[in-house]
Amino acid sequence: MAVALDDFAAHLAVDRGVSEHTVRAYAGDVADLLRHAAAEGAATLDAVRLSTLRSWLTELSERGLARATLARRGAAARAFFDWARTTGRVAADPSARLASPRVPRTLPTVLAVDAAARLLDAARAAADDGTPARLREWAAAELLYGAGIRVGELSGVDVDDVDLDGRTVRVLGKGDKDRVVPFGVPAARAVRRWLEAGRPAVVTARSGAALLVGDRGGRWGPRQVRDAVHRLAAAAGVEDVAPHDLRHSAATHLLAGGSDLRSVQEILGHSSLATTQRYTHVTAERLRSSFEQAFPRA
Numbered sequence: 229m230a231v232a233l234d235d236f237a238a239h240l241a242v243d244r245g246v247s248e249h250t251v252r253a254y255a256g257d258v259a260d261l262l263r264h265a266a267a268e269g270a271a272t273l274d275a276v277r278l279s280t281l282r283s284w285l286t287e288l289s290e291r292g293l294a295r296a297t298l299a300r301r302g303a304a305a306r307a308f309f310d311w312a313r314t315t316g317r318v319a320a321d322p323s324a325r326l327a328s329p330r331v332p333r334t335l336p337t338v339l340a341v342d343a344a345a346r347l348l349d350a351a352r353a354a355a356d357d358g359t360p361a362r363l364r365e366w367a368a369a370e371l372l373y374g375a376g377i378r379v380g381e382l383s384g385v386d387v388d389d390v391d392l393d394g395r396t397v398r399v400l401g402k403g404d405k406d407r408v409v410p411f412g413v414p415a416a417r418a419v420r421r422w423l424e425a426g427r428p429a430v431v432t433a434r435s436g437a438a439l440l441v442g443d444r445g446g447r448w449g450p451r452q453v454r455d456a457v458h459r460l461a462a463a464a465g466v467e468d469v470a471p472h473d474l475r476h477s478a479a480t481h482l483l484a485g486g487s488d489l490r491s492v493q494e495i496l497g498h499s500s501l502a503t504t505q506r507y508t509h510v511t512a513e514r515l516r517s518s519f520e521q522a523f524p525r526a
Contacts, residue, residue: 229262229273232317236308245404247380257304260284273312278322281305285328295329302328337473338480343466344373347474348414350464355421363426364440364448365456367418371397372457372471374415376478376495379450379471386437387423392416401497409495 237255240246246254264284265276284305288298302323309323339347348369355366371382381399389398395416398408419439432445440448450471457471469477475496482492493501 229266232273232312233258233262235315236311239311240307247402249380253300254304254307257301258308261301261305261308273309273318276309276318276322278325281323281326285326289329299328299330302326337467337469337476339466339469339473339477341481341484343464344474344477344481347460347464347466347469348373351460352414352418354460354463355418358425360426360429361443363418363422365460367415367422367426368440368448368453368456369460369474370415370418371411372453372474373478374411375399375409376475376482377409378475378497379453381497382453382471383440383448383450385439387427387439388437390419390439392420399497403499405497407494407497409497 233255236258237251240251240254241248261281261284264287265280268280268283270276270280281302285298285302288301293301306323306326309318309321312318313321351362351366351369355362368382371377371385372379375397377397377399378401381401384400385397391397395412396408396410398406400406422440427439427441430441430443430445432441435441435445436447438447440453442448442452453471457474458468461468479492479496482495483489489501
């Protein structure tokens, strides 16, 4: 079964082109499932039954895992056994009738326009000291919000991916799909300052073509970006946010400003318009909240 797990992980990475994070998550989920199945006496994949999968999810639920986590683990099990059936490793798919818990629909965390402006102004003000660390944080925050890109996409950007004259950045999104995203003058200003005064001070032989380089010369990773965004939010005195919340905020502000759904879908790199439509609910909720607070007959 261990060999099948390795082959499944390779299938996700090579054939389906999913992100390294997703491969790691799904492989971990399936490994946990296979350990549970072995403990219940299933020595081969064909010995795994629907009852095995249900008892596994029940055990996870009793451990206190959130519904969203249980849903993801159920999805991992279905993806694994669908692949196992397709490749002839099992005669029948035991997960075909496996139901996952319904995950409550939650709205994304979104900063108000003025709060987003305060965060970016705080990043710019901090960068006035000219240190590489502050210039890097400014450039990162402006691109996250200004281009609405994912933190993993930002970390993967190379210098040649940025067109400062055209104000666009090429990113590699989910499923290894390239897209070119526009950004505004403030982001262009921040990235130019980083390239002129920040990056040259920390770049080393190991930096390669990476746009954002850490103090030791390596590519700046998602964890470092997240830490920086948390610091900037605290410095600006706004709600604590993560990098993805800046992306949520950018999408919501685009729609509130009059952009159409299809354009926002292209910018965000969503494969489904339904994903983008979540942000219409955010703007509607904000409108209703404002209405109820301000209108005497609400």
